[in-house]
Amino acid sequence: MRRFSMEHYRKFFNPHSIAIIGASEKTGPGSYNLMENLIKEGCTARLYPVNIRAGEVLGHKAYTSVVDLPESVDLAVITVPRTAVPPALRDCVRKGIPSVVIITQGFADADEEGRRMQEEMLEIIRGSDTRVIGPNSIGVANAFDNFHTSFQPFDLFQKENAMICQSGMFILASADFTNGLGLGVDIGNAADVGFSELLPCLARDSRIKVINLHMEGLTHGREFMEAASKITPSKPVVVYKSGRSTEGAKAAASHSASLAGADKVIHAAFKKAGVIRAENLEEMNDLNKAFLTYPQLNGKRFAVITLSGGGGIAVIDALAQYKMELATPGPETMAALQAMNPPWLRAGNPVDTWMASLKNGLAKTSVEILHLLLHDKQVDGVIVLLNAYKATGFTVLGEMIDGIVHEAGKFREKPVVLWAFGANRDEVIERAEQSGLVAGFTGPERAARALAGLYGYHQKAKSRNIAGA
């Protein structure tokens, strides 16, 4: 394998100087001008537009070739039509540019001629220090340094997670797929740089706590397994592999020229390497939320606080579905809970708050019950149901959320999870999550699935660390 150093990594994600090969003067909505995006977002790197007309682009002196630039830049981004890509790449190598992103599509993802040109590009960089991300990629994105190479504008989030993907949408719409992303890289056709090169760098990046992969296919399986196995005991690696169906695998082969591989074989490999497979994008999103919110989960016994008996039963079913358990609170807790109820209503888990709340109100009562449960050694975490309807008073709801967050902050080793439903669901979840101490979900299965992932990871990491000690 050719060398991919932390210096390459730095120059891809936080370049101090950038050549934009194929820089365009067309600006505004629908122009997809990546240089315009760079400038708008306050990129502080030195920018060198390169195009055949030279002159000036967006206030920067333009060059007809990277060879003529006054310095050998950290990063070149190539967006010229596909036939012009190989000569442009040749110039980058000649100039000694270490990091090149190729946006242009139409290579192994297209026809025979494209495949030939992709081979030619690999020939061009052979023996050089130049490494290529792409082609058929939107490149890199870095929220920490406010930098990205996408021609489409989007939002990044300074979250402690990263994503290596084969489709730009995972970066462009990260709020839906990884609950907001700190670092992203679209490897596209992965002609040169792939998962195995980037994984060790992300593992060493102290800003990153969770690494996500969107994988359409896996080449270099052995290198990937080696790299992943080293990382998973200290950082969770979550993978969404698409192309799992026969039809999907066929489409993946043409989209990013990936060999999807037998899904079962890859599944077993993930398991062996400690990689967590998300069955769908929603699960990937929820796993990121759980990993970024909760430092640990030491057991699978959950207490449930609910205003609704029916809702409590839905949580029990969801816990059972994901092999989590219903806690049996200790006798002291049970006695305290029973004392809040009328004698004819037996306290239990789920803890029904309705009758208890008639005395001190719902907010105070719920928080008091949460405190009792978090104190109990028989309880590893608590799921709280919230009927998120503001008209019942955001006074009550707000007091309840703040109280829950406050208690959660005192017991960081025991996840407190919300299932919010109703008209103001999203607002309630947002308000609670601002604390960074609790995560909110829109259904009991989503909550239970994320908790099961969290539990499984910590159990496995623990046993690996013990084995490795």
Added chain:
Amino acid sequence: MRRFSMEHYRKFFNPHSIAIIGASEKTGPGSYNLMENLIKEGCTARLYPVNIRAGEVLGHKAYTSVVDLPESVDLAVITVPRTAVPPALRDCVRKGIPSVVIITQGFADADEEGRRMQEEMLEIIRGSDTRVIGPNSIGVANAFDNFHTSFQPFDLFQKENAMICQSGMFILASADFTNGLGLGVDIGNAADVGFSELLPCLARDSRIKVINLHMEGLTHGREFMEAASKITPSKPVVVYKSGRSTEGAKAAASHSASLAGADKVIHAAFKKAGVIRAENLEEMNDLNKAFLTYPQLNGKRFAVITLSGGGGIAVIDALAQYKMELATPGPETMAALQAMNPPWLRAGNPVDTWMASLKNGLAKTSVEILHLLLHDKQVDGVIVLLNAYKATGFTVLGEMIDGIVHEAGKFREKPVVLWAFGANRDEVIERAEQSGLVAGFTGPERAARALAGLYGYHQKAKSRNIAGA
């Protein structure tokens, strides 16, 4: 079985006169005063508060017993403490009140004494025309006539769907569970009126197109099966049965005094009766969205329009997971699509819009492609991916949504479904759904699952109607 007439049904859901037994003078947030709610929401029925103090409640003359009311009201709502419930119910029978909602909890859902009192209540109504909904219920809700008996305020929606549930949360937070609800009834412990009484009435109610059930357990299985089997060929019946896990079944037994029954047996019964089982609340929500949006779905061959190759593959996997198929558009369609691409990029399904859009812009191109696909006899429906990011111009996004909706309106027999992702996802879905012509989902699995439910229902209904003809 005792008689439950359409007149009972009308008096429960749209009473012209109501006695509130246990009417309270405590008002404002946290007081959970159902009479206050009734008045606030503009209830036009004649209201008769009944409580031990008499005098006046919220501007209405109060009585110490329903027996003293100047008329025999359509509906009595009982909210007194549990020991006062049987005498109050006896008064209702004596007064000849046909419809009684019992809100109070603490009966078969509580202790031995509660169970005894519930039996006593059944004795009290025996031989009379009085029918009881509850106890342990929030009662009924009716968006069409702006009426409900809940002590908690909430939103109703004038949608053509109904829900019979055993937990008030399904009515209170219907936006999450049935995509907004037109009619709702919480049967609580279902001591008297249950699924089998209400189902035939909802079937006859022309305002209702979809009937939902939240079931914790099933008693009177034979009556239920008979009622359901008659309805399902003309109206979809969707059931969410909780208590499917052993732990959940135990909890259901104490919450609403339900016998959960062997889940497998019940599952088989649902299938036989043509009842659609939603695996979770999210699925129930999405099925309602699909049934209320799309009048039919005649086949399972879907075309996919996408800006992202990776997103297209995720849809293919999701279609395969739910046994839907990827359409093979006819040669004319393929030729037209190919003409929009550069020659080196082969057109296919999913249809990738990116290269094609470089000429006429994304909105126009996407809508043109949608039109081609909807015209094709090989295509039964179309899934459109939307990167919902406003900063790319809500101009573009808005034009795209409006164009999609317009096309969808021309082909009502072919569902056009959106998968929206990204920062402005919810706003985009809301804008599109306002038309009533397309439904938006937040993930490809949710879209495919809902379409599979829609397809399965129409296939089954067709074969039943043919068999029955």
